[in-house]
Amino acid sequence: MKIAPIRRTVQILSLAGMVAVPLLNSRGISAVSGSFYSLEIGSLLLTDPLIALQPLLATMSIDATLLDSALIPIGLALVLGRVFCSWVCPQNTLSELFDAVGARLGLTRLWTPGPGPIPRYAVLALILAATLLYGFPLASLLSAPGIISVQTARFIYEGTVGLELALIGTIILVELFLVRRVWCTHLCPVGSMLSLFRFRKTMRVVMAEEGENTCLHCRECAKACQLDLNPMAGNIAPQCHNCGACIDACQEMTGERRPLSFRF
Amino acid sequence: MSKQFLRPPGAAAEADFLGRCIRCGKCALACPYRAIRIAGLLDGLTVMGTPVILARKSPCYLCMKCVAVCPSGALDSRVKKREQIRMGTARLNKKECLNWQGTFCRSCYDHCPLFNEAITMDGELRPVVNEKKCVGCGICEHVCPADPAAIIVTPRGAG
Numbered sequence: 104m105k106i107a108p109i110r111r112t113v114q115i116l117s118l119a120g121m122v123a124v125p126l127l128n129s130r131g132i133s134a135v136s137g138s139f140y141s142l143e144i145g146s147l148l149l150t151d152p153l154i155a156l157q158p159l160l161a162t163m164s165i166d167a168t169l170l171d172s173a174l175i176p177i178g179l180a181l182v183l184g185r186v187f188c189s190w191v192c193p194q195n196t197l198s199e200l201f202d203a204v205g206a207r208l209g210l211t212r213l214w215t216p217g218p219g220p221i222p223r224y225a226v227l228a229l230i231l232a233a234t235l236l237y238g239f240p241l242a243s244l245l246s247a248p249g250i251i252s253v254q255t256a257r258f259i260y261e262g263t264v265g266l267e268l269a270l271i272g273t274i275i276l277v278e279l280f281l282v283r284r285v286w287c288t289h290l291c292p293v294g295s296m297l298s299l300f301r302f303r304k305t306m307r308v309v310m311a312e313e314g315e316n317t318c319l320h321c322r323e324c325a326k327a328c329q330l331d332l333n334p335m336a337g338n339i340a341p342q343c344h345n346c347g348a349c350i351d352a353c354q355e356m357t358g359e360r361r362p363l364s365f366r367f
Numbered sequence: 368m369s370k371q372f373l374r375p376p377g378a379a380a381e382a383d384f385l386g387r388c389i390r391c392g393k394c395a396l397a398c399p400y401r402a403i404r405i406a407g408l409l410d411g412l413t414v415m416g417t418p419v420i421l422a423r424k425s426p427c428y429l430c431m432k433c434v435a436v437c438p439s440g441a442l443d444s445r446v447k448k449r450e451q452i453r454m455g456t457a458r459l460n461k462k463e464c465l466n467w468q469g470t471f472c473r474s475c476y477d478h479c480p481l482f483n484e485a486i487t488m489d490g491e492l493r494p495v496v497n498e499k500k501c502v503g504c505g506i507c508e509h510v511c512p513a514d515p516a517a518i519i520v521t522p523r524g525a526g
Contacts, residue, residue, distance in 0.1 A: 128396040140391035141438045148438055154389045158439050161386030166440045169389075238382065243390040243416055253392040253416065257405050260395065265407035267415065 105354065106347030110190055117191045125256035138256060139193070139248035141172065148172035152180075153227075153296035154249070157240035160231060180300040182367075184307060188287060188294045189346035194247035194271065195287055198278055202329050205279050212283045215331065220298070220341050223288070227295035242292045247271060249293075288330050288342050298341035308334050308343055308350060309366040318362045327352035334363055370411070371525030372419040373455055373505060375403055376427060377434040377446035381524045387441035390416030394433035394442060402427050420454075422505025422520050427454065429480055429504055449480065455503030455522040457486070457496045463517035466493040475507035475518050494518070 121139070128136050137143045141150040148168070155173035158166060176187065188195050216222065233241050243249060244267070251271060254264045274286045287294060310318060318335065325333040327348040332339040334349045345365070353363035371381065375394050378384050395403040395418055402425040406414045420427055429449040434442045446452060457475075465472040476494050479486040485500040486507060496518070505520045 125396055129401075131399065133397065136396050136436060137393050137438075138391050140389055141393065143393065143436065143438070150389075150391075150438055154391070157389060158387045158441075162383055166387075169439050172438060238386045239413060240386065240389060244412070249390065253390070253405060256392055256396055260401055261404065265405070265409075265415075267408055269408075 105351050107351050110347060113190045114196045118193055118196060121193060121252050121255055122259070125259040128256075129260060138252035140243065140246060140253070147175075149175055151246065151249070151293060151296075152177050152300070153242050153293050154240075154246065156231075156296070157234055157242055160234045161238045161240055176297075177300050180297045181302060181305060183345065184301065184305050184340070185294060185297045185344040187297060188291075188344040192248045192293075193251045194274065194291070195344075197251075197271070197275065198284055198287060199329060201275050201279055202284060205283075210279060213281050216282060216285065216289055223290065223295045223298075223342075226290055227292050230292050245270070245291075246293050247274060247286065247291060284330050287344070294344065301341060304367050305340075306345060306365050306367050307340050308345065308347075308363060310335060310337065311362040311364070317357075317360075319356055321356050323352040323356050324349035324363055371522040372406065372410070372414060372417075373422055373427075373503065373520055373522045375418050375420060375433045375442055376429060376431060376449075376452040376454060376502075377437070377442040377444070378454070379441060379443060384441055385413055385417065387439050388417050389439045389441070391438065392416070392418075393436045393438065394418045397432045397436045399430060399432065400425055400428055403433060420505060422508040423516055424509075426505035426509040428506070429502070449502060450500075452502040452504070453523050454505075455520045455525070456498050456501050457503065457505075457507050457518050457520050459494060459496055460517045460519065463513045463515065464494070465513055465517070466491075472512060474510045474512055478506050478510045480504060480506060 124135055135144050140154045150169060150172040152173040155169050158169060230242050250267045254268055258264050278284055278286060324335060330342055332343055350363050354361040374384060379387055392405055395405050402420050403418045404421060406417050406419045408415050434444055434446055461467040476486050476488055481500055485497050487495050487497060489495050503520045507518045508516045508520050511518050
């Protein structure tokens with residue numbers, strides 16, 4: 104079975120939810136409320152782990168409710184990897200869309216960064232250090248999913264949007280013309296934080312051992328990857344966010360014997 | 368320090384508030400009067416994304432729904448009664464106030480949610496703000512018929 108149709112459905116539902124929540128809230132229906140910073144479903148509070156950590160660093164005081172609300176997202180990352188990024192995040196959905204447009208137009212980028220995770224963790228460390236130093240939640244201003252959802256709500260409530268959306272526009276332009284998908288692979292602090300929560304058993308894309316199944320070395324998986332990772336090379340975490348495009352491409356070539364699959 | 372804004376009920380002192388608020392916007396979603404607006408980049412980088420109240424346009428009616436939904440404690444959920452709120456203090460500008468110009472008006476006095484406590488009328492029937500009782504909701508500023516408003520809320524922590 105293909106992964107793409109399921110993932111597209113989840114992405115569309117996430118976008119629909121992002122619009123529906125403020126629409127319903129504005130009419131007094133608030134069983135679900137919030138944004139991609141922090142979401143409240145009934146009495147269940149879910150907060151982005153990076154966002155939940157900020158007040159602790161900024162004010163040096165512990166708010167148990169806020170920290171607890173990050174546990175379910177952390178648990179999800181520990182089990183399924185960064186599926187928030189690839190299946191839910193509106194910035195990823197936008198970036199994927201524009202990447203497909205770029206491919207249609209035959210755009211070539213100026214520069215291809217290395218695949219290592221060091222740059223992204225360095226950016227995350229810098230942001231957290233600044234939060235600690237200046238007592239100011241910098242990552243909130245750099246959370247693309249947060250900005251997109253809050254600005255959507257603002258548009259619904261006030262009919263206007265803020266200049267904060269310039270960040271989203273910049274990401275799209277940079278990714279189209281300078282470095283392919285660079286926000287998601289090297290810069291986004293939200294994704295970097297989520298990629299810290301992984302262990303041996305976290306779901307990931309695995310190439311079957313030699314003999315178990317046969318890799319055709321067709322490279323279709325690497326071609327399918329928008330993040331320019333090579334699943335045949337093995338260890339692609341933590342850059343890989345489990346979108347499953349490579350697995351679909353592999354299945355295309357090898358049928359149900361596909362050597363590439365999600366494993367725990 | 369940039370301009371001080373009027374914050375929703377229960378907000379911590381400004382510097383602490385800016386550190387605690389995660390800019391999630393839930394308070395604005397919860398406000399049934401749409402009084403809470405989300406500050407933008409033009410309001411300043413440090414306040415961008417935080418909730419502000421423009422009392423002249425739309426004041427706070429002290430329903431406390433925003434305090435209940437705040438996930439980060441930036442709006443202190445221990446603030447439950449309206450008397451505990453300290454958003455700011457209303458200040459009367461006698462030069463603009465109709466009563467001081469000889470026209471009788473009791474808009475601010477009548478609309479104050481802490482009726483006859485935060486705003487009283489003096490012996491000459493002119494409004495007087497009781498700074499100890501005023502919570503800074505801004506309803507007086509909103510209803511003031513003078514233009515510009517003769518009674519304006521100064522946010523807590525501002526001059």
